[in-house]
Amino acid sequence: MQPYFIAPSILSADFARLGEDVDKVLAAGADVVHFDVMDNHYVPNLTIGPMVCSALRKYGVTAPIDVHLMVQPVDRIIGDFIEAGASYITFHPEASAHVDRSLQLIKDGGCKAGLVFNPATSLDALKYVMDKVDMILLMSVNPGFGGQKFIPSTLDKLREARALISASGRDIRLEVDGGVNLHNIRAIAEAGADTFVAGSAIFNAPDYAEVIAQMRAELAQVQK
Numbered sequence: 001m002q003p004y005f006i007a008p009s010i011l012s013a014d015f016a017r018l019g020e021d022v023d024k025v026l027a028a029g030a031d032v033v034h035f036d037v038m039d040n041h042y043v044p045n046l047t048i049g050p051m052v053c054s055a056l057r058k059y060g061v062t063a064p065i066d067v068h069l070m071v072q073p074v075d076r077i078i079g080d081f082i083e084a085g086a087s088y089i090t091f092h093p094e095a096s097a098h099v100d101r102s103l104q105l106i107k108d109g110g111c112k113a114g115l116v117f118n119p120a121t122s123l124d125a126l127k128y129v130m131d132k133v134d135m136i137l138l139m140s141v142n143p144g145f146g147g148q149k150f151i152p153s154t155l156d157k158l159r160e161a162r163a164l165i166s167a168s169g170r171d172i173r174l175e176v177d178g179g180v181n182l183h184n185i186r187a188i189a190e191a192g193a194d195t196f197v198a199g200s201a202i203f204n205a206p207d208y209a210e211v212i213a214q215m216r217a218e219l220a221q222v223q224k
C-alpha cells in the first residue's frame, strides 16, 4: 500500500484568493492539489481550466496538481493541461471516444494518467488498460458540485478496485472523491483508498492544519 495522500479539492477554495488559499492548505499539510475541471456539458457546472492551472504554477505552487477532467470531449484539452503543469490527469471513460488513446496522450506528455468512475459506472473500462493507468478515482458523489453526501456503496467498489490493483501488481493510486470527511475517512481507507479528495471538509473548516491533522490521526488507526 502506498502512503496516504490528502488532496484538498480547490472547488471549495476561495477563488478570489486562489493562490493564497492553495499555499495555505499545502502549508497546513496537504499532499496534492485536486483541481476540478467542469465544462457545463459533461457535468452541470462550470469551473476552471488550464489557464488557472498554469497561473498556480507561475504563482509558485510546486506540489502535485491532480487534474480531474469532468469534460467531454477529453482529448483536445489534455495537451493544454500538460503544458499548464498538471501532474496527474484523470478523465471519465464514457467521456472519451478512445480511452486508450486519451491515456496514452497523457502519458506521452509526461503526466500520470487515470480513469474516473461515477457512482453507478462499473469498473469494466479498466480491463484492457490497467497497464496504462497510474490512478483510479472513484466518485463517491455524482460529479458536479461540492458539499454532497458520501454514497456508501462506494466502499464495496473501493474493495473491488483494490483487488484489481493488487492483481495487476502495479503501483496505482486509488483515490476517492466526494463527501469525504473526518467521520468516514477511516472506513474509506479500510476499504482500500490511499488518496482522499476533500473539498468542503477542509476548506470550510476554520483551521486547515487542524482538520488535516485529525484526518491523519484517523488514518493512523486504519485496520486492514
Ligand SMILES: O=C(CO)[C@H](O)[C@H](O)COP(=O)(O)O
Binding pocket: 009, 011, 012, 034, 036, 068, 141, 142, 143, 144, 145, 146, 147, 148, 177, 178, 179, 180, 197, 198, 199, 200, 201
Ligand atoms: O469532484 C467533485 C465534485 O464533482 C469534488 O471534488 C468533490 O465533490 C469534493 O467536494 P466535497 O469534499 O465537498 O464533497
